[in-house]
Amino acid sequence: MLGHRELNMQDYMDILKRRYKLILACTILLLGIGTGLSYLLPPQYVSQTLVLIEQQKVPEEYVKPVVNEDLGARLASMREQILSRSRIEPIIERFNLYVSSKYTMDDRVDMTRKAIGINPIPSGQSPRGMPGFYITFKAQDAHTAQQVCGEITSLFISENLSAREESAEGTTDFLKQQLADSKRNLDDQDAKLATFERKYFGMLPQQEGANTNTLQALTAQLDASTREIGSMERGETLLEAVIAQQTTESTRVDPATGTSADTLDAQLKTALNQEKELEALYTPNHPDVLAMKRRITNLRAEIARDAAEPAKGDTGANSKADTTAKTKESPQLNQLKFQLNAERQALAAAKQEQARLEQKVRSYETKIESSPMVEEEYKQITRDHETALQFYNTLLSKMNQSSMATALEHRQQGEQFRVMDAANLPDSPTFPNHLLFTGGGLASGLVLGLILAALLEYRDKSLRNENDVFAFTKLPTLAVISYIDELDKSHAATKRRNLVERTINPTESASS
DSSP, X not given: OBTTBOOOHHHHHHHHHHHHHHHHHHHXXXXXXXXXXXXXXXXXXXXXXXXXXXXXXXXXXXXXXXXXXXXXXHHHHHHHHHTSHHHHHHHHHHHTTTOOTTOOHHHHHHHHHHHEEEEEOOOTTOTXXXXXXXXXXXXXXXXXXXXXXXXXXXXXXXXXXXXXXXXHHHHHHHHHHHHHHHHHHHHHHHHHHHHHHHHTTTOSGGGHHHHHHHHHHHHHHHHHHHHHHHHHHHHHHHHHHHHHHHHHOOSSBOTTTSOBHHHHHHHHHHHHHHHHHXXXXXXXXXXXXXXXXXXXXXXXXXXXXXHHSOOOOOOSHHHHHHHHHHTTSOHHHHHHHXXXXXXXXXXXXXXXXXXXXXXXXXXXXHHHHHHHHHHHHHHHHHHHHXXXXXXXXXXXXXXXXHHHHHHHHHTTOSSEEEEEEOOOOOSSOSBSOHHHHHHHHHHHHHHHHHHHHHHHHHHOOOOOSHHHHHHHHOSOOOOOOOOOTTSOHHHHHHHHHHHHHHHHOHHHHHHO
C-alpha cells in the first residue's frame, strides 16, 4: 500500500526484503555499464604549460612602457588571433589531429579550438594585475597533447613579442609624423613672430619701458639744448653790439695797441654783463665763467696801464694819418669778429642738434602712443607661438619616450611571456576516470533500483498487514490468517476475497 498511508521503518524493511533482487539487478547492471564505458571510451590526455608574465627589466621611472592595454583584453585578443583558421589549420595538418573520414576541416578546426584552454591565474592582491596563465590542450595521445601544447605556447610568446613591437613602432611612427607637422607649424609661427618684430621694432610691449626712459632722457637733453641755444644767442647779440661799438668809435686811440680807452671801457662793461648772465646760468667753477673772469681781469689791467702812461700830444697831418691807419683794424676787433664767427657756428650746430633731438622725441612719442595697438596683435601672435611651442615640446618628449620604449622592445627587455613549466607529458588520461565511472554506475544503479522498487510498491494494491487493512477499510482487524504456501493459488485468492468482503460488510455476512 505504498503511497496510500504513512510508512514506518518496518514497512521500509519489508519493501527492501521484497524488492532487493530488483535493486541488486539494477545496481549490478549500471555498475557494469559504467565500468565498460570507462574502458570503451577513447582516452583524453591533457598537457599543460604555465606561462608567467615578466615585467620590463628597466624601471618604469626611466622608460615608460608604450603598451598599457589591460593584459586580460590583450590576452583575449591574442587568443582570437591564434585560434583563427589560418593559425589552426597548419597545426592540424602537422600533427594529424582528429583524422577521420566523417570530419571535415571545419569540424576539425572547431574540435581543435575546443581542445585548447586558456586559464588566467587570479591576480589576487597583486598591483600588477594578472601574474600569468595556463595553456592546456586535450588529445587522445599523450605525445600529441604535449607537442600541440608546446606549439600553442610558442605562438602565444611570439605573438606577444610581435604585437608589442608593432604597437611600439606604430606609436613611434605616429609621434614622428605628428612631431614633423608640429615642427612645420612652429616654424611658421617663428617666421610670423620674427616678421612682426622686425616690422614693429621699437614699439613692442617689452620695449615700452626702455622707450619711456629714452624719451625722458631725450626730453632732458632737448631742454638743456634749448637753454644752451638761448645763452649762445644772447652772447652773439652782445658780441655784435661790441663789434658795432668798436667799429664806430674813432676817438682816443692808443698808439701802442691801437685800442681806444672808450673801447676798453665798453668791452669791460660788456664782459661784466656777460659774467652776470653766465653766473645766473652756470656755477662759479664753470669754464665759461672762469674764462669771462680772466677776460675782465685782463681788461682792467689794460685800462690801468693805459691810464698810467702819459699821453703823447702829436699834432699835424702825419700824426692824424698814422692814428687813422692804426684804428682801422685793431687786433682786439679782429679777435671779437673771430669769436663772433665761432659763436655763430656753434649756434648753428646747436640748432641742428636741437632739431635732431626734437625728431627723436617725436619718434619715441609715436612709438609709445602706438604701443597699445601693437601689444594686442603681439599677444595674439605670441599666444599662438607659445601654444605651438608647448605642443611641439610635449610631442618631442613623448616621441623620445616612445623611441626608448621601442628600443626596449627590440632588445626584448620589456614585458614578456616566460614559460615557467614547459608542456608536460601526461602519465594517465584525464578522461575517462575509471573510478569515477565505476562509482557513478554503482550509485546510478542503486538509485534506479530504489526508484523502480518505490514505483512498483506504489502501484501494488496488496493488503499485507493490519495497517494496510485499516488504511483501506478504516475498521479494526479482528483476526489475521497466516499465509499457507501449500494452499491452491486460486482457492486462496477466493478465500481472501471472501474474507475481505465479510470484513467490509459484516452485517450481510451475519445474516447469511
